[in-house]
Amino acid sequence: MAGVARIPRSRVPRSRGGLCGTLLLLLGAWGALIPFVGPYFHYAYSPDRTWAYTSGRLYLSIIPGAAALLGGLAVLLTRSRAVGMLGGLLAALGGAWFIVGAQIVQVVLKKTSISAGAPIGPPAAGASPLTTRMFLEQLGFFAGLGIVVIFIAAIVIGRFSMLAAKDAAVGTDSDYGSGISGYGGGASDYGSLAAGDPASQQFPSSQQDALAGQQDVTVTASTFPPSPSDSDTPGPLQGSRSPFPPSQFPPSS
Numbered sequence: 001m002a003g004v005a006r007i008p009r010s011r012v013p014r015s016r017g018g019l020c021g022t023l024l025l026l027l028g029a030w031g032a033l034i035p036f037v038g039p040y041f042h043y044a045y046s047p048d049r050t051w052a053y054t055s056g057r058l059y060l061s062i063i064p065g066a067a068a069l070l071g072g073l074a075v076l077l078t079r080s081r082a083v084g085m086l087g088g089l090l091a092a093l094g095g096a097w098f099i100v101g102a103q104i105v106q107v108v109l110k111k112t113s114i115s116a117g118a119p120i121g122p123p124a125a126g127a128s129p130l131t132t133r134m135f136l137e138q139l140g141f142f143a144g145l146g147i148v149v150i151f152i153a154a155i156v157i158g159r160f161s162m163l164a165a166k167d168a169a170v171g172t173d174s175d176y177g178s179g180i181s182g183y184g185g186g187a188s189d190y191g192s193l194a195a196g197d198p199a200s201q202q203f204p205s206s207q208q209d210a211l212a213g214q215q216d217v218t219v220t221a222s223t224f225p226p227s228p229s230d231s232d233t234p235g236p237l238q239g240s241r242s243p244f245p246p247s248q249f250p251p252s253s
Helices: 014-041 055-077 082-108 132-141 143-161 165-169 174-181 187-195 206-217
Strands: none
Touching: 014 055, 014 082, 014 132, 014 143, 055 082, 055 143, 082 143, 132 143
């Protein structure tokens, strides 16, 4: 049974996290860079200036974006289950910070100087403050971006934690060889038994069992000692004579 515990492999094909890792890379880069390049096409939070650095952009955009990017890079390049799951967890934390980071900093930590700013909305003057573009800016910078990152990170964790059928079929990992060898020496022993190798047949066939049983129960003449002869028997049991005299029992008429 020692081989059964080794069947869940510690290594997976690198293609397992290819798509999800690439998506996390792109989303992390988007979250970290959009505050700096968004003003080019009037999609930004205040201050509406390209490559303008603020503490709010550092703590609320760059750091969670870097977390998602590093998590996606780990998922994309690793072949280890543990590293892939840690990468997915790191990306999920970055996505969660995109959603609730501003509230935690301002409400819990009381850091009112750290602010993400406000969505600038459409460039036209006199436009209504509540517009679709402002809603899309909120989604693309923080809430919607964080939800998508968490969703993909959850897929990554699930894919790296399960043992796929093709992983069990492919015997490239050494754990499978050691697991099979724990059942009496490996698959070669079972193959030799099936091929009829006399050196590997540890158990007799059914015909041999029957013959062995017959040999065990066969009673020979030498099994029991011979009965003593009549001349050696003392007393009245000599020869074939009856122990009682015939005169005691008269013959019937």
